[in-house]
Amino acid sequence: YQASVTVYECEDCDTCQYKPKCTKAKGNKKLYVSKKFIQKRSKSLENITSSEGIMLRTNRSIQVEGAFGVLKEDHGFRRFLTKGKINVKTEFTLLCFGYDINKFHNKIQNDRCRILLHEIKAS
Incomplete structure (x- = not known):
């Protein structure tokens, strides 16, 4: 602008x-x-301090880092087994599919299929 x-x-x-x-x-x-x-x-501050903004910020902070942590710690992923950009991209895509299927399975087991975001706990 x-x-x-x-x-x-x-x-x-x-x-x-x-x-x-x-x-x-x-x-x-x-x-x-x-x-x-x-x-x-001021509009930005108003957006991020609203109840919806707090919920979105809280959920964003736990999504990405948690996925890498699960892949590294729970799945034991430390390094790529293939070489080359295309092969590494394919290997990482397969890892992501496996992670997503596992996450979807857990959502089905815990009856959380229609819930997209975690609710903020009232303090």
Whole structure:
């Protein structure tokens, strides 16, 4: 997006007793503000602090890292057995299929097939 920045500048900083703590500039203190950026930042903060945003952030944090942890620790996967990009991609795809089938089987066993996200526990 194209940013429009508003510049605020003091009229005269020479006589201010706080100038050494406030700025190291030779001239006056300048403050650059993008009102569109502040608006987008506040909207983003509103989104991530809503109940849905908290639930999505919590679920995102446990999804990807957990999958690699399961592949490494539970399945004992430490290194690829093949060489070459295509072969490694095929091997990793098979690992992912196996992981997904196992996860789907566990969902069926625990009667969680229609539940996509974990609910946030009330504290």
